[in-house]
Amino acid sequence: MAVRNTARDVALRALVACERQGAWSDGFLKKEIGGAGLDGRDAALATRLCFGVQQNRMLLDFWLGNLSKIPLDKMEPAVRSILRLGAYQILFLDRVPDHAAVNQAVEQGRKNSRNLRSAGLVNGILRSLIRQKSELPQPTDLSTQYSHPQWLVDAFSRRLPAEELEALLRADNSEPPTCIQINTCKAETPAAIEALQQEGMTVSPHPWLPDCLLLQGTGNLEQSAVFQRGWFYVQDVAARLAVLAADPRSGMEVLDACAAPGGKSFAAAIAMGNQGRVISCDIHPHKQILLQRGADRLGLPIIRPEVLDGKVCKEDFLNSFDLVIADVPCSGLGIIRKKPDIRYKDPGPLSGLPRVQGAILENVSRYVRPGGVLLYATCTLLERENEAIVATFLEKQKGFTLEQFQVPGPFGLCADGMLTCWPHRHGTDGFFFAKLRRRV
Numbered sequence: 001m002a003v004r005n006t007a008r009d010v011a012l013r014a015l016v017a018c019e020r021q022g023a024w025s026d027g028f029l030k031k032e033i034g035g036a037g038l039d040g041r042d043a044a045l046a047t048r049l050c051f052g053v054q055q056n057r058m059l060l061d062f063w064l065g066n067l068s069k070i071p072l073d074k075m076e077p078a079v080r081s082i083l084r085l086g087a088y089q090i091l092f093l094d095r096v097p098d099h100a101a102v103n104q105a106v107e108q109g110r111k112n113s114r115n116l117r118s119a120g121l122v123n124g125i126l127r128s129l130i131r132q133k134s135e136l137p138q139p140t141d142l143s144t145q146y147s148h149p150q151w152l153v154d155a156f157s158r159r160l161p162a163e164e165l166e167a168l169l170r171a172d173n174s175e176p177p178t179c180i181q182i183n184t185c186k187a188e189t190p191a192a193i194e195a196l197q198q199e200g201m202t203v204s205p206h207p208w209l210p211d212c213l214l215l216q217g218t219g220n221l222e223q224s225a226v227f228q229r230g231w232f233y234v235q236d237v238a239a240r241l242a243v244l245a246a247d248p249r250s251g252m253e254v255l256d257a258c259a260a261p262g263g264k265s266f267a268a269a270i271a272m273g274n275q276g277r278v279i280s281c282d283i284h285p286h287k288q289i290l291l292q293r294g295a296d297r298l299g300l301p302i303i304r305p306e307v308l309d310g311k312v313c314k315e316d317f318l319n320s321f322d323l324v325i326a327d328v329p330c331s332g333l334g335i336i337r338k339k340p341d342i343r344y345k346d347p348g349p350l351s352g353l354p355r356v357q358g359a360i361l362e363n364v365s366r367y368v369r370p371g372g373v374l375l376y377a378t379c380t381l382l383e384r385e386n387e388a389i390v391a392t393f394l395e396k397q398k399g400f401t402l403e404q405f406q407v408p409g410p411f412g413l414c415a416d417g418m419l420t421c422w423p424h425r426h427g428t429d430g431f432f433f434a435k436l437r438r439r440v
Contacts (some may be wrong), residue, residue, distance in 0.1 A: 192213070280306070
């Protein structure tokens with residue numbers, strides 16, 4: 001008889017893989033959920049459990065550490081994750097009875113540990129947690145309270161006033177709705193709303209961005225008939241604003257130099273009314289296939305995927321494009337809401353990112369024809385990857401200047417040509433973009 005995989009089993013495997021192998025939880029979960037054959041409800045639970053533990057891991061460890069005679073870092077990774085899963089359900093989920101959370105955790109301890117005593121350890125610690133949960137000590141530091149490593153709290157504190165710092169950390173631990181953009185080359189927004197509602201989703205028009213919808217209860221969106229018809233694609237508001245600022249128009253030649261998974265290429269092609277050309281590039285060959293599938297699904301034949309290293313000059317592209325989009329590789333610290341495990345990655349390698357980002361920006365700037373636009377973008381909130389990169393570029397490239405733009409919503413006119421979107425202020429991903437015009 002085949003062993004049934006539960007949502008908790010899938011969440012546990014994801015947490016252990018993230019900790020031991022450096023896996024990304026969103027990608028690992030998607031693969032495991034499919035392999036386990038979970039239905040929509042259990043898939044949502046597995047995701048909530050995994051993300052919830054990661055959003056609160058340091059806080060959970062603070063409480064569990066006070067209840068365990070064995071330091072958590074001395075435990076097997078699986079046992080440590082089982083305790084975190086059980087504690088998260090006991091302390092954060094109202095619909096899971098405490099006794100059920102303990103029983104499930106004990107059973108996981110039996111199945112996933114080499115130590116015969118692990119199940120008893122899990123049982124004892126979690127039952128102590130239940131007895132003391134109304135009087136648990138509260139951490140006094142923001143790092144533990146919101147489960148952000150101290151280096152990250154320090155980095156954000158240098159960018160925000162004290163009264164906003166906690167709001168950002170809280171927003172990072174929130175659960176954002178799925179944000180989609182309507183493919184107006186194929187569908188009108190009212191028809192898309194009706195079709196999505198008929199599939200059982202909760203649909204809300206975005207409060208200030210046209211042709212943008214917020215979804216809940218989506219299940220696996222790729223199985224949606226509306227998705228398969230190519231009526232929409234998934235993209236955060238901030239990324240769409242960046243494309244609006246760049247102002248792609250019908251008939252233009254556009255290069256998306258670091259395109260995967262393709263959202264900005266799709267947004268540009270739709271804004272162009274499917275007239276012109278968008279060359280959509282990524283350094284990884286397998287991403288070319290994914291970009292082509294997305295363009296085909298959306299019915300956007302003006303998109304042509306290619307393999308391209310943004311740091312290496314392609315002679316054929318020199319002075320060839322009306323618009324070049326450079327959404328460069330970055331630390332991703334603006335999308336912690338969607339990738340909660342990103343906060344725990346080793347910060348050491350991040351110091352080398354500005355060199356890569358600057359090299360890409362300088363190289364692809366040569367592909368912009370005189371009078372054209374260069375859009376620089378990241379999904380991070382660190383100045384050294386954002387404003388500092390643009391400032392260094394402008395010192396070297398006197399032929400480019402920042403250009404003001406106007407976008408919908410609370411932003412209005414961005415006179416300095418740069419914009420940072422903040423999760424706690426705007427309800428978007430953390431995102432930065434700058435619009436530069438080539439004069440000569």
